[in-house]
Amino acid sequence: MSLLEQINQKQFSVAVIGLGYVGLPLAVEFAKAGIPTLGIDVDPEKIATLNRGENYIQDLDSGVVGGVLENGTLRASTDETLLPNYDIIYICVPTPFSANKDPDISYVLQAAESVQRNLRDGQCIILKSTTFPNTTEGHVQPILERGGKKVGTDFYLAFSPERIDPGNKVWHTANTPIVVGGVTEECTRIAAAANRVIIEKVVEVSSPKVAEMEKLLENIFRSVNIALVNELAQLCDRMGGVNIWEVVEAAATKPFGFMPFFPGPGIGGHCILIDPYYLSWQARQYDFVTNFITLAAEVNESMPFYVQRMVIRQIANSTVRLQDAKILICGVAFKRDVDDLRHSPALRVMELLKQDGAANLCYVDPYIPTVDVHGTVLHAQPYSDQLIADSDVVVITTDHTNFDYEAIVRNAKVVIDTRNATKHVRQGREKIHLLGSGNG
Ligand SMILES: NC(=O)c1ccc[n+]([C@@H]2O[C@H](COP(=O)([O-])OP(=O)(O)OC[C@H]3O[C@@H](n4cnc5c(N)ncnc54)[C@H](O)[C@@H]3O)[C@@H](O)[C@H]2O)c1
Structure with missing residues (x-):
């Protein structure tokens, strides 16, 4: 047979x-x-x-x-x-x-x-x-x-x-x-x-080559579109008065020719961040520069630095010094509801803050028990309202569905939301600094 x-x-x-x-x-x-x-x-x-x-x-x-x-x-x-x-x-x-x-x-x-x-x-x-x-x-x-x-x-x-x-x-x-x-x-x-x-x-x-290339196209497509909204989020922050999340949702009502992508603290995981580089590396062998891939990587990889600046701005507006500020990172997995930490932008944000001298960093994430922040091993804190209340800044980096965002905003002094996770929160919105909304 x-x-x-x-x-x-x-x-x-x-x-x-x-x-x-x-x-x-x-x-x-x-x-x-x-x-x-x-x-x-x-x-x-x-x-x-x-x-x-x-x-x-x-x-x-x-x-x-x-x-x-x-x-x-x-x-x-x-x-x-x-x-x-x-x-x-x-x-x-x-x-x-x-x-x-x-x-x-x-x-x-x-x-x-x-x-x-x-x-x-x-x-x-x-x-x-x-x-x-x-x-x-x-x-x-x-x-x-x-x-x-x-x-x-x-x-x-x-x-x-x-x-x-x-x-x-x-x-x-x-x-x-x-x-x-x-x-x-x-x-x-x-x-x-x-x-x-x-x-x-x-x-x-x-052929295998077509299959190999189509997979890269899928992931480059995502990388480029995410970069586009990440760039527009930064523009909205500078302009003020225009919320990128509302803009994308409004555009997504068009029934054809548009697919919504949302901004965030950067991209991670084993696919969208890495795969485009496979093609740009290969293109160099043909004296070809893949401009879209390079530009998308530049924008997406700048996002953790952008979030780092958002955090430092909030601390500068408070009475604590960065060295003493208690910064709580909510969600370190690279995306919602997964236990995968690979190339997580949240971890990058933590590394950048540590580099700047933030000595009082901690995190909550039900899926990630420990993280290594440039040689310092941190253990996930058990979530509690007190933990939130004790933090000078709470940064939502991964929008896990089992976080209680109402409680986070209610108890926090300041919330930096990089995922629009607090979209439905009604009380205490004045504490929220949302990426891409002009009040970051
Ligand atoms: N994770 C995803 O969501 C996803 C989605 C689509 C495509 N991919 C692609 O699939 C591939 C695998 O990704 P993954 O996320 O499953 O990786 P992974 O790291 O989770 O798993 C890979 C496994 O391969 C094992 N391994 C390494 N070398 C080996 C060898 N010589 N013999 C036997 N086992 C070996 C490792 O121990 C590991 O358990 C990658 O190319 C990735 O880009 C991943």
């Missing part, structure tokens, strides 16, 4: 390399569909956690994860020599950037090496890590072919980028359409068929 027929009859197996925010949900989804699935990770702690039947990804239902582990549909291991037993191998490892913001595809290359060491005829490898065009064909394929096997005949290879949006209650793995581009048509057909087992709509494109 061909691999395609096996997939269509659901008689195949899946291995997922890299069990993070992308890989574990993917592996669980296949296991839920009854497909024997192996999860591989180099982190022994993650594997040990799973082998105790426990879950570490907030979006996943721990009962479901425990169930598929208990009934053996999902196995977890650090042992790459198990790979030959599996028909489809997904690679979901990190693609960070270096200190100079150049792409670091070393994890992808290491994962490709471990696949190559264990490659058997007839397997299909699907790269999901976000990366620059030509990674699949120019970097992964040569590693896999090193032993003499040929793509399209001995094994199959495709790129199919991930679109998971942690914390999103509406769009999840099954109902979010996904794109796939194989090195050959057969590669595309096989990879698309595997994806269709767990995803309702799969869009086939002509």
Whole structure:
């Protein structure tokens, strides 16, 4: 039976390399569909956690994860020599950037090496890590072919980028359409068929390069649009009398040709901040300057500095010195309702304030137990009205839905709101300094 027929009859197996925010949900989804699935990770702690039947990804239902582990549909291991037993191998490892913001595809290359060491005829490898065009064909394929096997005949290879949006209650793995581009048509057909087992709509494109580029376009699109409203927020602050949040909401009433984006303290996470740099780095090899990407990064990365100045202005207007001021940061996760701290703009704001001499910084965040602010480890404070009341300035950096914004404003002396989280608060609005409203 061909691999395609096996997939269509659901008689195949899946291995997922890299069990993070992308890989574990993917592996669980296949296991839920009854497909024997192996999860591989180099982190022994993650594997040990799973082998105790426990879950570490907030979006996943721990009962479901425990169930598929208990009934053996999902196995977890650090042992790459198990790979030959599996028909489809997904690679979901990190693609960070270096200190100079150049792409670091070393994890992808290491994962490709471990696949190559264990490659058997007839397997299909699907790269999901976000990366620059030509990674699949120019970097992964040569590693896999090193032993003499040929793509399209001995094994199959495709790129199919991930679109998971942690914390999103509406769009999840099954109902979010996904794109796939194989090195050959057969590669595309096989990879698309595997994806269709767990995803309702799969869009086939002509090559891995198209799939790689479309993923970057998605994230650059967000970065550019967020930068646009961040710039307009700063203009509104300078003009006074115009609230950017009201402006965006009014514009969003246009039923076509407009999509709302909102300002904030900066962008974070493993995607929108990093991915545009993958393309601007590659463009330089073609003597091409990606102006939109550069400008968007400049505006977005200036936002934590802008919020830092908002805080310092409020302290300057009070009777305390910055060194003594008790500054409470509300929310340090990089976005609402997630437990992900990676490249969080809130953390950047804390680092900048610490650099300026603020010695009395603390934070509340139900999802992040500790943070490291330039070498100082802080523990999340338990939320209390007293904590708010004792603070000289409260800064809302992440608008978690379980914060009580009425209580925050009621008890605080001064609130700096960078997310419009206090939009519905009625009492005490004179204490609120809202980014982009002219009273920041
Ligand atoms: N997090 C998201 O929301 C999201 C969304 C879309 C795309 N992506 C992309 O997906 C990729 C993975 O992101 P993530 O957030 O899941 O990362 P993550 O850091 O949460 O998980 C990656 C996992 O890979 C493991 N790993 C690293 N090298 C390995 C190797 N050689 N063999 C086995 N395991 C290895 C790590 O230990 C880690 O557990 C990135 O390219 C990212 O840009 C992420």
